[in-house]
Amino acid sequence: MAKDDGFGKYFAYLNLFIFFMLLLVLGSNYLVMFIGWEGVGLCSYLLIGFWFQNTNYAKAAKKAFVMNRIGDLGFLIAMFFILANFGSLEYSVVLPQVAGLPMGDSVLLVITMLLFIAATGKSAQIPLFTWLPDAMAGPTPVSALIHAATMVTAGIYMIARSNIMFTLSPVTMEVIAIVGTATALIAAFIAITQNDIKKVLAYSTVSQLGYMFIGLGVGAFTGAFFHVLTHAFFKALLFLGAGSVIHSMSNEQDMRSMGGLKKYMPTTYITMLIGTIAIAGIPPFSGFFSKDEILAHAFVANPIFWVLGFLGALCTAFYMFRLLYLTFFGKFRGTEEQKHHLHESPWAMTLPLIILAVLAVVGGALNIPEALHGGHWLKDFLSPVFADTNKIAQPFELAHSTEYLLMGASAVGAIIMAFIAYQKYVKKEEVPQTDDAVQPSGLYKLSYHKMYVDEIYDAIIVKPLNGLSKFFHQIVERSGIDGLINGIGDFFLSSGKGIRQLQSGHVGFYIFMMVIGVIAFMLYGLLTI
The missing domain is CATH 1.20.5 (Single alpha-helices involved in coiled-coils or other helix-helix interfaces)
Structure with a gap:
């Protein structure tokens, strides 16, 4: 960004975003949360359309803004319902009153469904998820901050903060789990064939947000929040790593024009390898622990959720290692001018990668499961927030032997998918077809064209x-x-x-x-x- 004409404006927008995000999470009532909620939506619009001279980028910003407004209307109406029924918007006043209501109360059903609609917009769930891949039009640091770690997880934060409402509305919880599962699978399926390095990471973000919603839907509020934290580490790392690659490739984002960057960019390669292992859920990296906690709760709630979540995890491992192999392995497929420009990024770009890589390795220690003799630090830390829910929710009971089996299946599956991707893209040196080549068919075509959702x-x-x-x-x-x-x-x-x-x-x-x-x-x- 140093040579960009809007350098000062960029940091003004970014700091304004941080202000609104802090307002969203530090407010003591739904009104302040809503002000922060709207503020981050505005800043997202400004940052996605930062290079508004490009018509497509301006359209992407408008798309994000409009789709977020649909969800925000749900939040606004929900606030009116909360105020009318509980006489306040303060968490300390509303949530104790909610705790006294019976399970399945109709008022709570309406409020929670409206809040969930708000969350689908902000956190890019079906049907309001198509804005997030297009949001990659913004600068890469914006993608790393807003579309990996903060704004898109606001919906998860809001539902977790209102946990007792959702616990007392089992219909809404079921809907959340179903929508989260569908989003995780569909986004992972689309990511398998994308060629733009940032688009792959964008659909990966949508898929990982789906896992967080699965956690919320099956009552694993701590697990969902744990995945928010670990995802922030490895996805911000991957986005910034992609930015480092794009910088070195003279703003080229198509992985078909990359390859063999490992020897030119060793620091970027090693850090992105760590991020890829973490998101794939391979132990002992952070993504393994948070994803395993969600899938374990999903297995207890409904084994179908676990099966579908496991399939999504396999897809995640495949498309992330596909990204790694196409970018860093094989022969360089770009132009001679790009090859001449190849270099490792300066320390201002690699230092954050190293810090995030360390966090992606050790972040799982925040909430190691009991089966692995962990201390559940995060669960204990968050226990006051989930106290009312813990009183009425069914205790999590899963035999250690079963949990070991689930962990093993998840880890082995990820390693196998990494090996399959290695055979395909490194050993056989396959490169995805270009856009003007023979059109793909069947499931590949469906995935390549993003399931025609935009159409x-x-x-x-x-x-x-x-x-x-x-x-x-x-x-x-x-x-x-x-x-x-x-x-x-x-x-x-x-x-x-x-x-x-x-x-x-x-x-x-x-x-x-x-x-x-x-x-x-x-x-x-x-x-x-």
Whole structure:
């Protein structure tokens, strides 16, 4: 960013974002949270569209803003319901009252569903997830901060903060788990075939957010928050690592034009390898512990959630190692000019990578499970927040032998997928097809075209709304409202032109009109006697 014309403006936006994010998490009531919630949405819009001279980037910013507004409406209506039913928006007033309500209360069902709609917008869940991949239009540090570690996890924070409401609304919890599972799987499926290095990480973020929602939906509030923390470490690392690669590649983001960067960028490679192992869930790195905790709770709640979550984890390991191999292994596939420019990034870029890599390795120590003789530090730290939920929720019971089996399956599955990716992209040196090559077919085509979600939204929402707006503009506004206003104006203008002819300036004509007027008054007087 140093040579960018908007350098000062960029840091002003970034600091404004941090202000609103702190407001969101430090507020003691839903109103302050909402102000922070709206503020981070605004700053996200400003930062995604930072290079607004590019029309596509400006459209991506607008898309993010509009889709977030849909969710924000749910939050706003939920606040009105909370105020009407509990007489306050303060957590300390509302949540104790909620704890006294019966399980499945209809008011709580409405409030929690509205809050969940808000969370789907901010945290990019189905159906409001398509804005996040497009948000990669912003500078890479923005992707690392906002779209990996902070803003997109606001929905998880909000649900975890309101945990007792959701615990007493089992229908909403079931919906959250289902939507989270679907999001985790679909986003992982799409990420497998993407070629833009930042797009892969963006869909990975959507998928990991899905895992956090699975955790919330099955009552693993601590596990979901634990994954928020570990995900912040390794995903920010991966985004900044991608930024380091893009910087070295002269702003090239297509992995098909990379390859063999390992020898040119050793620090970036080693740190991104650590981040990849962590997100793949391979022990003893941080992602293994947080993802395992969510999947263990999902297994207890409903084994189907575990199976689908496990499939998503396999996809995660495959597409992340695919990214690593296509970027750092094999032969360099870029231009000679790009090859001449290849170099390791300066310390200002590599130092944060090293710090985040260390955190990605040791971050799992925050909440090591009991089965591995851990101390559950994070669970104890957060226990006051989840105290009411813990009183009524079913205790988590899973035999250590079963937990070891689940852990082993997850870790072995990730290693196998890493090996398959190695065979495909390193041994066989396969490179994904270019856009103008023979079009892919079947599931590959479905994944490559992002399951046509944007096209479906364009067909059933965007185009009809554009058509309706054109109808209102042409018929209602221009022909109707404008026609009426302009018609009244034209009538008085024409009338004025006609009456103005009487003001001729000839004294004889004025005397003649006065005589006519006097005669008219006299006749009127005679006729009315």
